[in-house]
Amino acid sequence: MKLFSCLLLFGLATISLKAQNTPAPVKLVEIILTANHSDWNYKLNEEASVKISVLRYGSPVENVEIEYQYGPEQLAPEKKGILKLENGIGKINMSTMDIPGFRQLKVQTKIDGYTYKNEIKAAYAPFEIKPTVSLPEDFDVFWEKAIAENNAIPMDAVVTPKPELSTATVAVYLVRLQNYKSGQYFYGYLSKPKDNKKHPVLFNPPGAGVKKIVPITSFADQGFISFTTEIHGVSPEISETDFQKMHKELSSYPTIDLEDKNNYYYKSVYLGCVRAIDFLTSLPEFDRKNVVVTGGSQGGALTIVTAGIDKRVNYIASFYPALSDNTGYLHNRAGGWPSMFRDKNQNNIVEKTKTMEYYDVVNFAKKITVPGFYSTGYNDNTCSPTSVLGAFNSIKATKEIVITPISGHWRFGETNDKAMQWLQEKCGME
Structure with missing residues (x-):
């Protein structure tokens, strides 16, 4: 009987621990990226800018440093840098494109030993993108x-x-x-x-x-x-x-x-x-x-x-x-x-x-x-x-x-x- 009670208590404790360890549905710290065009679409040669907000418990994190890089989508970045956000809010201009395609901004910050990341892509004349692959005659x-x-x-x-x-x-x-x-x-x-x-x-x-x-x-x-x-x-x-x-x-x-x-x-x-x-x-x-x-x-x-x-x-x-x-x-x-x-x-x-x-x-x-x-x-x-x-x-x-x-x-x-x-x-x- 004592063995059964111990096993029962162990099982309940295991269930309790699993319930306690359920992953959080949101991140403790969030990096919010807001493009200056709500649809993320831009005309050729138009500069895209992105507002950056670092929030903890929904409030800005002061004096936080952001590492960033941007350039053409999926390719080597054109620029890397560090931006200090005095009041948890800042802005990055990610330049422009003169041909149809996408530019990608990646950001990350480390707070209390944890790294948080986010990214955003600006679309330049996306419906004018032409494929590069050739069509065989046969x-x-x-x-x-x-x-x-x-x-x-x-x-x-x-x-x-x-x-x-x-x-x-x-x-x-x-x-x-x-x-x-x-x-x-x-x-x-x-x-x-x-x-x-x-x-x-x-x-x-x-x-x-x-x-x-x-x-x-x-x-x-x-x-x-x-x-x-x-x-x-x-x-x-x-x-x-x-x-x-x-x-x-x-x-x-x-x-x-x-x-x-x-x-x-x-x-x-x-x-x-x-x-x-x-x-x-x-x-x-x-x-x-x-x-x-x-x-x-x-x-x-x-x-x-x-x-x-x-x-x-x-x-x-x-x-x-x-x-x-x-x-x-x-x-x-x-x-x-x-x-x-x-x-x-x-x-x-x-x-x-x-x-x-x-x-x-x-x-x-x-x-x-x-x-x-x-x-x-x-x-x-x-x-x-x-x-x-x-x-x-x-x-x-x-x-x-x-x-x-x-x-x-x-x-x-x-x-x-x-x-x-x-x-x-x-x-x-x-």
Whole structure:
């Protein structure tokens, strides 16, 4: 009995400690950066200035020193310095640009042994940014041939009901599809409303990384038959040992066979997106009218790619697409994730850049003919806004974009809601 009491007390103490150690929702010290233009947008040759406020408990910290640096986005800073804030408030002029692009200001301070940081980017004529990547003359022929070859490979779909993952309103299935080569597969979770009605279909490609996917039922709750996939052939039911082995082998997958356009890693990935549409449009519950694609980061890139090469797609919503204008760094400006050409002296760079022309999101963006919803944030250091705007500006189809300047590599719930409402309205859903 005494042992039980001790164990109980230990358990309660552990729970109490965990509760006490919950991370704070806000920082003890905040650095507030306020641009002199509320939308962070500037005309060419217009100087941007930023007000800096260092607050503790919501009040200015007196006599604090700020380290700062600024220059073109993601590149070496043009200037570094230290600014002393007498009353916790100061201002930095971060100069200007005479060509479209972004300037980045980074600041930090140390208080009581802790370092606090923040940053802000000023946009100069962002909707005039032009991509640096070239479009190969045989781009269309290359992808038409690749899709035709892939069509000759049976889809060999295996659809397994997953009642343990389903909800009262959504039926979930694990799907395996053959793609690219005989015996090569990728996986996805299909989510269908349990109402026996016809619905628009929605393809949801994944963000970057090697990971086990989980079912997403929210799209089905909003009236779509959705298919959320992975791209590496990683079954969500794989053993942890095998998963870790694959994770290690594929850690650098964006650069695998980058010197060879016919065997580059993303070739199977892009063809897998078309295969996902093959599968969705084969479902008996498909309304035969509306095919939607949406995703963010790598998923945002694959959204644009799918619409660019598969004319069955009707509407897309792409958030901060990766793999956009990858050659930016070779032209002294920020490129897209995964920054593969930041090192200008790497081996076989000519062959690699030639291959990337067939895979850069910018060149698929040029092929889009359907309405699209797009979104990005200026403070994104993963998928640089320079690269994202380069892709967006290449789109000639009907488009709209929501920019939340303060966003990093994430988006607000309000933006998600707006995108979903836009897609539902386009599909004629109530």
